[in-house]
Amino acid sequence: MLIVQKYGGTSVGNPERIRNVAKRVCRAKDEGHDVVVVVSAMSGETDKLINLANQVSENPDPREMDMLVSTGERVTIALLAMAIQSLGYKAQSFTGRQAGIISDNVHTKARIEKITGDRLRHAIKEGKIAVVAGFQGITETSDDVTTLGRGGSDLSAVAVAAALKADLCDIYTDVDGVYTTDPNMVPQARKLDKISYDEMLELASLGAKVLQTRSVEFAKKYNVPVRVLSSFNDNPGTLVTKEDSDMEKVVVSGVAYDKNQVKVTVQGVPDKPGVAAKIFNTISDNNVVVDMIIQNIGEGGLTDMSFTVPRTDAKKIQEVMKKVVAEIGAKNVTVKEDIAKISIVGVGMRSHSGVAAKMFTAMAKEGINIMMISTSEIKISCVIDAKYTELAVRVLHETFEMDKAA
Amino acid sequence: MLIVQKYGGTSVGNPERIRNVAKRVCRAKDEGHDVVVVVSAMSGETDKLINLANQVSENPDPREMDMLVSTGERVTIALLAMAIQSLGYKAQSFTGRQAGIISDNVHTKARIEKITGDRLRHAIKEGKIAVVAGFQGITETSDDVTTLGRGGSDLSAVAVAAALKADLCDIYTDVDGVYTTDPNMVPQARKLDKISYDEMLELASLGAKVLQTRSVEFAKKYNVPVRVLSSFNDNPGTLVTKEDSDMEKVVVSGVAYDKNQVKVTVQGVPDKPGVAAKIFNTISDNNVVVDMIIQNIGEGGLTDMSFTVPRTDAKKIQEVMKKVVAEIGAKNVTVKEDIAKISIVGVGMRSHSGVAAKMFTAMAKEGINIMMISTSEIKISCVIDAKYTELAVRVLHETFEMDKAA
Numbered sequence: 156m157l158i159v160q161k162y163g164g165t166s167v168g169n170p171e172r173i174r175n176v177a178k179r180v181c182r183a184k185d186e187g188h189d190v191v192v193v194v195s196a197m198s199g200e201t202d203k204l205i206n207l208a209n210q211v212s213e214n215p216d217p218r219e220m221d222m223l224v225s226t227g228e229r230v231t232i233a234l235l236a237m238a239i240q241s242l243g244y245k246a247q248s249f250t251g252r253q254a255g256i257i258s259d260n261v262h263t264k265a266r267i268e269k270i271t272g273d274r275l276r277h278a279i280k281e282g283k284i285a286v287v288a289g290f291q292g293i294t295e296t297s298d299d300v301t302t303l304g305r306g307g308s309d310l311s312a313v314a315v316a317a318a319l320k321a322d323l324c325d326i327y328t329d330v331d332g333v334y335t336t337d338p339n340m341v342p343q344a345r346k347l348d349k350i351s352y353d354e355m356l357e358l359a360s361l362g363a364k365v366l367q368t369r370s371v372e373f374a375k376k377y378n379v380p381v382r383v384l385s386s387f388n389d390n391p392g393t394l395v396t397k398e399d400s401d402m403e404k405v406v407v408s409g410v411a412y413d414k415n416q417v418k419v420t421v422q423g424v425p426d427k428p429g430v431a432a433k434i435f436n437t438i439s440d441n442n443v444v445v446d447m448i449i450q451n452i453g454e455g456g457l458t459d460m461s462f463t464v465p466r467t468d469a470k471k472i473q474e475v476m477k478k479v480v481a482e483i484g485a486k487n488v489t490v491k492e493d494i495a496k497i498s499i500v501g502v503g504m505r506s507h508s509g510v511a512a513k514m515f516t517a518m519a520k521e522g523i524n525i526m527m528i529s530t531s532e533i534k535i536s537c538v539i540d541a542k543y544t545e546l547a548v549r550v551l552h553e554t555f556e557m558d559k560a561a
Numbered sequence: 562m563l564i565v566q567k568y569g570g571t572s573v574g575n576p577e578r579i580r581n582v583a584k585r586v587c588r589a590k591d592e593g594h595d596v597v598v599v600v601s602a603m604s605g606e607t608d609k610l611i612n613l614a615n616q617v618s619e620n621p622d623p624r625e626m627d628m629l630v631s632t633g634e635r636v637t638i639a640l641l642a643m644a645i646q647s648l649g650y651k652a653q654s655f656t657g658r659q660a661g662i663i664s665d666n667v668h669t670k671a672r673i674e675k676i677t678g679d680r681l682r683h684a685i686k687e688g689k690i691a692v693v694a695g696f697q698g699i700t701e702t703s704d705d706v707t708t709l710g711r712g713g714s715d716l717s718a719v720a721v722a723a724a725l726k727a728d729l730c731d732i733y734t735d736v737d738g739v740y741t742t743d744p745n746m747v748p749q750a751r752k753l754d755k756i757s758y759d760e761m762l763e764l765a766s767l768g769a770k771v772l773q774t775r776s777v778e779f780a781k782k783y784n785v786p787v788r789v790l791s792s793f794n795d796n797p798g799t800l801v802t803k804e805d806s807d808m809e810k811v812v813v814s815g816v817a818y819d820k821n822q823v824k825v826t827v828q829g830v831p832d833k834p835g836v837a838a839k840i841f842n843t844i845s846d847n848n849v850v851v852d853m854i855i856q857n858i859g860e861g862g863l864t865d866m867s868f869t870v871p872r873t874d875a876k877k878i879q880e881v882m883k884k885v886v887a888e889i890g891a892k893n894v895t896v897k898e899d900i901a902k903i904s905i906v907g908v909g910m911r912s913h914s915g916v917a918a919k920m921f922t923a924m925a926k927e928g929i930n931i932m933m934i935s936t937s938e939i940k941i942s943c944v945i946d947a948k949y950t951e952l953a954v955r956v957l958h959e960t961f962e963m964d965k966a967a
Contacts, residue, residue, distance in 0.1 A: 170613060170616035170617050174617055177617075204636065207636070208639070208643055210576035210577075211576050211579050211583075211641075211644040211647065212646065213647060216643060216646055219639045219642045219653075222635060222642075222654050229628060229629070230610065230613070230629060230632050232628065233626070233629035234614065234617050235617075236622070237614055237617050237618040237622060237625045237626075240618065241619060250706075253705075298659065299659075
C-alpha cells in the first residue's frame, strides 16, 4: 500500500516527539508500505512567527507573512527526515514547491490548484520515505510561497494522497478519532469506527475541529479514504470514507455544538421585494459569512429577520447593519451574543422520519427554548441559549442512543 | 547609485533592531539610491536550529541540515520587508532561489556558481527595495537548498553586488570598520579609511574576522568596492578596494594574531626524497589544512620538520602522524599547543626593504623567541609562544607607527 501520514503540530512539538513520529513512520515502512509523511510546524512556532511579524509591522503584507510562517514546516520536515535517517531508513524532505504543490496566489489562504508530485514519485521509487511540508504551496505564475490557512496541513495531506493515488491517508492528531460528541462534555461519547464524508463535513463545519473542512471536501471529491488517529497511542481511530449501507442504519452519528456565533436580529423590516437582498448583499460585501437565516412573518407589512454570523465579526456587523437599517427603513438591530448552535448529524436521517420531532421534544422536556432552526438532508441545527449547551448535548446524545454502536 | 547593503545576525537580532535596520535602508533610498539588502539569520537562530538537529540525529544529513538552517534567513527577510513596508516604502523579500543564487551541490559549504538576479533587477526597476536571504543558494541540477558555510552572507552580498554591477557593497557589522589591530588588545589601534583587497585577504585569513575570506576574494575578482561599517552608529567605516598609490606609502597597514593553531614537530625524519610528500599527502587525505611549514637541516641524514594546523584538528593530527612516523621511520611526533601566530600586513612592503629585520629586532628586544617564520609579498608571519601575544602585537603596532595615519 501507499500510505500518506500527516502529523500535526502537537505530534511534532519537540525533538523527542519527532523521534517518536520517526519510529511510527518506520514501522509502516517495515510493514511493507510506501510512506509519504506530511507535517505541520512544531506547536507554538507559527504563533511565535506571527508575533514577531506584529512587532515589526502593524499590518504585515500577506506575501511576506507567507514567506515568514512557511519556515515553520520547513524546520519540521528537515528534523523529521534526519530522525528517520538516524533510524537507518532512507528519507528526504520536500518543501511545498519541491513536492509540486501549486496553489492560487491568495496569500495566507491560498487554495491548492494541483499537485504535480514528480519528485515524490521519484523518491518513493528509490525506496525513500518522503517528508513533505504541509500548509504551504507555491504560485505557478510568480513562483512565490503561499500558505493554505489554518489547518491547511490536513488539506496538503489529502491532496498529496489524491495526487499520488494513495490507498490511505492517515491523519495523526492529539485525539484518537472522531467521537459522537465532545468527550469532555459527555463522558459516554463513543468513538466512531467509520463515518461518511458528508457527515464529517457537517461535523467539521459545525465546530467539531478534528479535520479541516476543505480537506474533507477534497477527500470526498477524490475519494481518498482518510483515517483520523492519535500519534500518542495505537488505538484504531476513525475511518472517513464514502457512504455505505451500514452507515444508513444509524439515524444520528454525532451531536456537535458551536459557541462561536452570534445572532443578529433586524426588527421592523418593510416586507417588500429586494429588502432581504439589500441586507445580505451588504453583509457579503463586508466579507462576513452568514450561517443561519430566519424570517418571521409580521403584522402591518413589517417583519423581523434574524441571522447568525461568526462571533469575531460581531462588532463589524453591528456597524454595517446600522447603516443598512437606516437605508431600508427598518426599526432597529440587536445582537445577541450568548447563543449556541446544537446540531445532530447522520446519513440515516434520509431514510428515517420523525428525527426533528424527536430532537425538539427532547429539548422541550428540559425546558430549552429553540430560537432558530435550520436543516439539511443529513443535519438538524438549533440555536439555543448558550447556558443550555452542555445540557442539550447530553440530552440529545442520550435520546439518540449514541453511546451504543449500531 | 545602486547599493547592496548587508546586515549580520547581531544587527537584526530582535524586532527593534530590525526596525532600526529598516530605517537605515530607507535613508539610503531617500538619498536617491537603489537598494538591495542582504541579511543573515537573527543572532542565535542558526545555533538554535543546529541544536534541534543534534537532538534528533547524531549525524544529520547535510542536505537536510541546509533545509533546516536556511529557514533562519527566510525569517529575517520577511520581517525586514514588512518593517520597510510599514515605513511606507515598497519592499519585497527574496529567498536564495528567488534571487537566482546558484551554487554547487556541496551541502553546508556550497560555493556560489552564478547569480541570475532577474527578479532582483525587476524589483529594482519597480522602485522596490529588494531584501535577499544571505548564506543560501540553490543547486541548478537538483533544485535543492544549499548553504554557503559560516559567514556566507558576506559572500552573498558581494556576489549579488557583482551580479547587479552595484556601485558599492556596504557590509554592516557590530564593529565600525577595519582596524590596524584588535582595539581590545591595543587601545591605540586606528580605524583604516581604506585598505586593499590583498591586505584585507591576508588580515581575514590571519584571524581578523571582520569579513569572510571568500567574500573578499570575490570582491577582488569582480572589483566590487566593499565598505565595512557599523549598524549601530554613523561612523564612516573602512573601504576595501583595489590598491592605489596612497596605500603603497604605508609600509604596514595592520598587525594580526591567530591563537587557533598548534605546532606539530616530527623529529628524526630520514632526509631522503619523497618523505615530505608522504607526510603532507597523508595530512591532506585526512582533510587537515596545513598553514606554515619549516624544515631544519639536521645531522646524520636526519631532519626535524614542523608545521602548524588548526587547533580543532590537533587530536586528529596526532593519531594520523603516529602512523606516518612509523611508516617513514622517523623518531617521534610532538604537538605544541600554546603558540600564536603574529603577522604584519601591508602592500607597502613591496617597495620598502628591511621590514622583516625591523620586525624581528623589535621582538628580540622584548625577549620574544621566534619559532617559525613565513612570508608573502605583503605579509610576514612569526610563530611565538602564546603568552607573548599581547606584548608582540603592541610592540609591532608601536614599531611601525600604526596609530598614525599615512
